[in-house]
Structure formats: C-alpha cells, structure tokens
Amino acid sequence: MLHIERLTVTVEGKRILDGLDLEIAAGEVHAVMGPNGAGKSTLSNVLAGRDGYEVAGAVTFDGEDLLALTPEERAARGLFLAFQYPVEIPGVGNMYFLHTAVNALRRQRGQAEVSAGAFLALAKEHMARLGMDPAFLSRSVNDGFSGGEKKRNEILQMALLEPRLAILDETDSGLDIDALRVVAEGVERLRRPDRAMLVITHYPRLLEHLRPDRVHVLQHGRIVRSGGYELAAELEAHGYQPAAAS
Amino acid sequence: MSEVIDGIVERDYAYGFHSDLDTELAPKGLTEDVVRLISAKKDEPEWLLAWRLAAFRHFLTLDEPTWPNVHHPPIDYQDMHYWAAPRAKGPAPASLDDVDPEIRAAFDKLGISLAEQERLAGVTGVAVDAVMDSVSVATTYKAKLAEAGVIFCSFSEAVRTHPELVRAHLGTVVPFRDNFFAALNSAVFSDGSFCFIPRGVTCPMELSTYFRINAAETGQFERTLIVAEEGASVSYLEGCTAPKRDEHQLHAAVVELVAMDDASIKYSTVQNWYPGDAEGRGGIYNFVTKRGRAGARAKISWTQVETGSAITWKYPSVILQGDDSVGEFYSVAVTTNHQQADTGTKMIHIGRNTTSTIVSKGISAGRAQNTYRGLVKVLRSATGARNHTRCDSLLIGPDCGAHTLPYIEVKNDTGEVEHEATTSRVSDDQLFYCRQRGLTEEDATSMIVNGFCREVFDELPMEYAVEAHALMRLSLEGAVG
Numbered sequence: 001m002l003h004i005e006r007l008t009v010t011v012e013g014k015r016i017l018d019g020l021d022l023e024i025a026a027g028e029v030h031a032v033m034g035p036n037g038a039g040k041s042t043l044s045n046v047l048a049g050r051d052g053y054e055v056a057g058a059v060t061f062d063g064e065d066l067l068a069l070t071p072e073e074r075a076a077r078g079l080f081l082a083f084q085y086p087v088e089i090p091g092v093g094n095m096y097f098l099h100t101a102v103n104a105l106r107r108q109r110g111q112a113e114v115s116a117g118a119f120l121a122l123a124k125e126h127m128a129r130l131g132m133d134p135a136f137l138s139r140s141v142n143d144g145f146s147g148g149e150k151k152r153n154e155i156l157q158m159a160l161l162e163p164r165l166a167i168l169d170e171t172d173s174g175l176d177i178d179a180l181r182v183v184a185e186g187v188e189r190l191r192r193p194d195r196a197m198l199v200i201t202h203y204p205r206l207l208e209h210l211r212p213d214r215v216h217v218l219q220h221g222r223i224v225r226s227g228g229y230e231l232a233a234e235l236e237a238h239g240y241q242p243a244a245a246s
Numbered sequence: 247m248s249e250v251i252d253g254i255v256e257r258d259y260a261y262g263f264h265s266d267l268d269t270e271l272a273p274k275g276l277t278e279d280v281v282r283l284i285s286a287k288k289d290e291p292e293w294l295l296a297w298r299l300a301a302f303r304h305f306l307t308l309d310e311p312t313w314p315n316v317h318h319p320p321i322d323y324q325d326m327h328y329w330a331a332p333r334a335k336g337p338a339p340a341s342l343d344d345v346d347p348e349i350r351a352a353f354d355k356l357g358i359s360l361a362e363q364e365r366l367a368g369v370t371g372v373a374v375d376a377v378m379d380s381v382s383v384a385t386t387y388k389a390k391l392a393e394a395g396v397i398f399c400s401f402s403e404a405v406r407t408h409p410e411l412v413r414a415h416l417g418t419v420v421p422f423r424d425n426f427f428a429a430l431n432s433a434v435f436s437d438g439s440f441c442f443i444p445r446g447v448t449c450p451m452e453l454s455t456y457f458r459i460n461a462a463e464t465g466q467f468e469r470t471l472i473v474a475e476e477g478a479s480v481s482y483l484e485g486c487t488a489p490k491r492d493e494h495q496l497h498a499a500v501v502e503l504v505a506m507d508d509a510s511i512k513y514s515t516v517q518n519w520y521p522g523d524a525e526g527r528g529g530i531y532n533f534v535t536k537r538g539r540a541g542a543r544a545k546i547s548w549t550q551v552e553t554g555s556a557i558t559w560k561y562p563s564v565i566l567q568g569d570d571s572v573g574e575f576y577s578v579a580v581t582t583n584h585q586q587a588d589t590g591t592k593m594i595h596i597g598r599n600t601t602s603t604i605v606s607k608g609i610s611a612g613r614a615q616n617t618y619r620g621l622v623k624v625l626r627s628a629t630g631a632r633n634h635t636r637c638d639s640l641l642i643g644p645d646c647g648a649h650t651l652p653y654i655e656v657k658n659d660t661g662e663v664e665h666e667a668t669t670s671r672v673s674d675d676q677l678f679y680c681r682q683r684g685l686t687e688e689d690a691t692s693m694i695v696n697g698f699c700r701e702v703f704d705e706l707p708m709e710y711a712v713e714a715h716a717l718m719r720l721s722l723e724g725a726v727g
Binding site: 048049050052070071072074075076080081083086087088089090091092097100101102104105108140157161 | 673674675676678679680681682683684685686687689693694696697698699700701
C-alpha cells in the first residue's frame with residue numbers, strides 16, 4: 001500500500017532523512033522508533049504533505065505518486081495523520097470542524113454528504129467508546145484541551161475520517177497510563193484488513209498494547225534495523241546504541 | 247498560503263452592478279442654495295431648514311480632520327452632487343406594488359427582495375426600509391408595527407408625520423457642532439430611517455434598513471434616529487452596498503440612538519460598501535458618526551461587521567449617562583487590497599455603576615491597514631464604572647498592518663478599566679492541520695477567520711449571522727471561488 005524508496009529530506013541545508021526505505025502492506029501495523037531528532041516527525045510531515053521540506057526519492061500510495069499531491073488530496077486518498085501537537089483553532093466548534101472535514105473528504109471521493117444529525121449520532125457513539133464527554137463537540141477545536149484530551153480528539157477524528165493509512169506521530173507522548181490504554185484501545189479497534197498503520201514513537205509502552213507486525217529503528221535519517229515485535233522489547237532493555245552499532 | 251493571499255488580493259465585488267434609473271440630481275457643489283434646494287425638495291418645515299443652515303454655516307468654519315490613520319488625496323467637496331433621487335414616475339408609492347420595478351430589481355439583485363422580505367416578515371419578523379441614493383423607496387410591514395405603536399419610516403416621512411418627535415431628538419446625541427462630517431451631514435442630509443418605540447413596548451420584529459448608493463459622483467448623507475422610550479426595546483440592522491465606480495464616493499452618515507431609562511437598543515451593521523479595486527481605484531469613503539445616549543439602567547449595544555469601503559472612519563459610541571447603564575461594542579473590521587480602516591468606539595461613563603464592553607476583531611490582508619482607535623472615559627461622577635476592552639488583530643500575508651490605539655481617561659478612582667490586545671497570524675500550523683483533514687486552503691482560511699470572529703458574529707441577530715459568515719467568505723475568497 002505504502003512504498004517509500006530512497007526518501008531524502010533536507011531542511012534549510014540540513015539533511016534529516018537520508019535514503020529511507022519502507023514498505024507497508026494493507027492490514028499491517030508498523031512501528032518506527034528512534035531517539036529524539038532522528039527524523040521521525042519529519043517522516044510523518046513529509047508523508048502528509050507539509051511544505052517547507054526539500055524532498056527527493058519516491059513515495060507511492062496504492063501505486064500513485066504521493067509526493068505530487070496536495071495535503072487535502074492525500075487526505076482524500078485516505079491518509080490520516082494524528083498530530084504530535086494537535087493544533088488549536090479558537091472559535092471553530094469541534095463538531096463543526098469534524099463534520100466539515102468528513103464532508104470535504106466525502107465530496108472529494110464522490111460520496112454523498114452526511115447530514116448533521118447522522119454525523120452527530122455517529123460522533124457521540126465514538127466518543128462514548130473513547131470516554132469523551134459530548135461537551136467536547138461544542139468546544140473549540142483543541143482550544144484549552146489538556147494534552148490527553150487533545151490526543152483522544154485525534155483518535156476520535158481518525159475513527160470518524162476512516163482512513164486507509166493512519167500515521168500516529170508520538171500519540172503516546174504526554175499520556176498517563178490510563179489515557180494511554182484508552183488511546184491504544186481506540187487504535188486497536190480501528191485495525192482492519194484493508195487499513196494500515198504507521199505508529200511513530202520512542203517509547204515501547206504503546207507497542208505493548210498494539211503488538212505491531214513490524215518494528216523499525218530510524219536513526220541517522222534511515223531505517224537501520226527492522227524486526228518483529230521482539231525488537232521493541234530489545235530496545236527497551238538496551239536502548240538505541242546497540243541497534244545503531246549493529 | 248500564497249494562492250490564498252492572491253485570491254484575497256484579487257477578490258471581486260459582487261454588488262458592483264449599477265441600476266439604470268432615471269435620476270434627479272442637484273447641480274454639483276456645496277452652497278447655501280443647495281442646502282435650501284434640498285430642504286425645499288423635501289418640503290421641510292422652517293425649523294428644519296434653519297437647523298440645516300446653522301449646520302452649514304458652522305461647517306464652513308471647520309477643517310477636515312487629519313488625525314485618523316488613513317491616507318487619501320484631498321476631497322473636493324465642490325465636485326460632487328449633494329442630492330440624487332430616483333425620479334418619481336407618478337405619485338409616491340402607496341404599497342410595494344407601486345415601487346418602480348427597476349428599483350425593486352436592484353434590491354432583488356442584492357438579495358433583498360422587498361416583496362420577499364414582506365412575506366418573510368411574518369415568519370422571521372424583519373421589517374425593511376430600503377434607501378436608494380438619497381430617498382427611502384419602501385418600508386415594509388408598516389401596518390403590523392403600527393399595531394404595537396412602533397413608528398418605522400423614512401426620515402422624511404417622519405418629518406412630515408411626527409415633526410414633534412423628530413424636533414425633540416434631532417441633534418441631541420450628535421449635535422451638528424460635533425465634528426466636520428456631522429456638520430456636513432446635518433446641512434445636506436437627504437433621507438434615512440426613523441424609528442420610535444413607545445414606552446414599555448418590545449418591538450415585535452427586527453427592523454432593518456438597506457442603504458444603496460447608485461448614482462455617480464454622488465455623496466450619500468443619510469441620517470438615522472432611533473428613540474426607545476422608557477422600558478422599550480428594539481433590535482435594528484443596517485446593510486449597505488454601492489456599485490463599482492472608478493471615482494471615490496463619499497458617505498457621511500449620522501446615526502443617533504436615544505435609549506431612555508430601562509430601554510434597550512441593539513444596533514447591528516453589515517457594511518459592504520464598494521471597497522475599490524485591487525489597485526486602490528474607486529471605493530466609498532465611509533466617514534460616519536454613530537452615537538447613542540443611555541438613560542438609567544438602559545443598554546445600548548453596537549455590533550458591526552465591516553468588510554467594505556475604501557476608507558472607513560467611524561466610532562459607534564455610547565454616552566452612559568444614567569446610573570447602571572450598559573454600553574457594548576462588538577466589531578469585526580476586514581480590510582484587504584488597499585482598504586484602510588480607522589475604527590473603534592467611545593464609551594463615556596457619566597452615571598454611577600455604568601459598565602461597558604468592547605470586543606474588536608481586526609483582520610488585514612493584502613496591503614491594507616487596520617487601526618483600532620478607542621476611547622474609554624470615566625468622568626468624576628461615574629463612581630463604580632467598569633470597562634473591559636479586548637482588541638484582537640489577525641494578519642494575513644506580509645504586506646498588511648494592524649494598529650491599536652486605545653485612549654483611557656479615568657477621573658474617578660473607583661473605576662476599573664481593563665484593556666487586552668493580541669496580534670496573530672493565520673498560522674501555517676492551523677492551515678496544515680485543516681488541510682490534512684481534507685479542507686482546501688481557502689476553506690481552511692475562511693474557517694479560521696470565521697472562528698476568530700465568532701464572538702462578534704454571536705452577537706448578530708440569527709438571520710444575519712449566516713449572512714456575515716457568507717460575506718466574510720466572499721471578502722476573503724476572490725472571484726475564483
């Protein structure tokens with residue numbers, strides 16, 4: 001589904017990613033781990049289409065050149081990014097934002113729009129599962145939310161937007177154990193044979209809940225090591241240095 | 247981001263049509279004869295002519311103010327018409343059916359079908375007065391208002407039918423000596439709206455006036471007077487548009503509000519005069535004086551959404567004369583291209599325990615300059631006065647400017663005056679977040695800007711909040727939607 005070949009990314013003359021290769025098939029959950037500054041967030045931003053990066057290499061999504069698409073076109077193809085730092089939009093109601101986003105995607109995909117009533121019912125159902133108060137819908141997008149609330153809101157959006165490829169950028173950072181469990185369960189519920197996930201983290205804790213199919217170590221701008229779930233446990237025990245050395 | 251900025255810079259004006267009406271014009275220029283001509287055309291009583299002439303003589307002693315933070319070539323006050331009216335085809339319209347079809351077509355194009363408004367009035371409760379150039383062409387729903395004792399008619403009609411009310415209140419809130427443009431307006435004002443709500447009556451529907459400048463090289467000088475007697479309340483909205491023309495046109499209106507003890511007046515404006523083209527050619531000079539006087543426990547609330555005009559210069563104000571009176575000012579001012587706005591409010595605290603709230607949202611794009619200028623004055627008598635002011639500025643693109651000029655004068659040391667100000671940009675983070683969720687850059691910008699304005703839009707009557715959203719979108723979108 002996602003095919004990344006020799007991805008090289010430069011920001012203001014500084015090379016962040018340096019020939020990264022990665023292949024993710026439908027139904028798989030992959031984890032990318034790595035120390036701070038390894039380029040993990042750069043990878044997720046570049047995949048989602050944020051500007052400000054010089055990008056070389058090839059990225060295809062279902063065979064289509066992903067790098068040629070605008071961020072909203074990538075979203076319409078089914079790419080979703082759960083942000084490490086969800087952005088606040090004062091004055092814009094969460095419900096209004098989500099409903100607009102869902103219908104924007106549906107329009108781009110040639111599907112009929114969802115009415116406000118039907119959408120509200122669906123949103124409430126998902127929120128109940130995530131332990132979110134329905135009052136969230138009338139609050140402004142992420143405005144005044146705690147760190148945990150913002151992350152849950154990202155998972156809620158992910159559930160409502162029904163992506164084909166979900167990228168979770170450090171979704172576990174800043175969460176306490178309980179919030180982590182709720183978020184992990186939320187993610188787990190979204191696993192489907194036709195949906196892939198790329199989980200970016202530098203703590204193995206989330207992975208204990210998610211049990212990814214593949215774990216990759218990102219260091220010095222490329223994948224230096226790949227393995228099964230057991231690799232995460234090894235990193236937990238020994239840190240990144242041995243991985244880099246091998 | 248850059249495409250959106252281009253879109254904003256290239257925005258087009260949707261109301262720029264011109265109606266082909268047979269128009270009666272006074273000769274160009276401003277003289278005592280012109281003042282007399284206007285008065286005669288309107289068959290005015292002697293006292294009103296005398297008042298106009300006094301204003302005119304005072305005007306001659308004044309110079310145009312230079313303190314606003316706006317820049318324009320000198321205005322030649324002799325090079326414009328001070329009276330323009332759609333030439334009457336037969337007697338004055340007795341009902342909507344008699345209004346000139348061209349005029350009705352013009353208002354239809356604006357999305358204000360008079361017949362439609364009359365029909366809707368039963369449902370949404372909106373009565374409309376429409377003013378084309380200098381003359382009020384139709385007031386809808388008069389009968390229903392009359393049942394409640396509410397008078398809502400053109401200013402000229404009020405002079406004929408209720409001269410005692412007009413005479414008692416005209417110039418009592420904005421005297422002709424107030425300022426240069428108020429003096430000019432008082433001398434040559436043509437028409438406008440008059441509204442009177444008797445003691446204890448809550449006006450049964452929204453009142454609304456649409457102003458339209460149609461004729462070329464014409465100034466529009468309307469005058470609005472709203473009187474709410476003790477315990478009365480009313481919500482009033484004005485909307486404004488003008489055709490596209492290459493020359494600048496002057497609009498110098500005066501609005502006076504009288505809220506007696508325990509009365510409440512809510513005055514909302516959606517101002518979308520022609521702003522000029524992308525190079526700054528043409529557009530309305532909007533130099534307006536708006537002020538209300540609040541009696542004991544009375545409340546006056548101004549809400550304005552300003553997207554039009556080449557230059558805006560206006561400060562809707564409240565004189566908080568009675569004890570416990572309340573003044574509010576909620577404003578969104580959008581400037582794009584070469585537009586300039588110097589706008590804000592004055593809250594004059596005279597009575598005890600008077601409170602005022604100011605929320606101003608300025609949005610600048612293109613090469614526009616947006617200035618908030620506000621005065622909060624607490625007089626010695628105003629024990630326990632309180633004010634809270636918040637000014638937020640939003641910048642879109644690198645070439646625009648936002649300025650905040652608060653003046654605070656406190657002469658009573660029990661007063662509490664707070665001022666907060668912020669300046670921000672539509673951030674790349676916000677845009678990227680929205681686009682990642684599937685919104686286009688334009689939709690994202692519009693959503694973020696509308697969110698920024700929400701507090702003010704929430705103050706608009708329901709029917710117009712939707713209109714304000716749409717207008718904001720239009721202002722920021724450009725011709726290529």
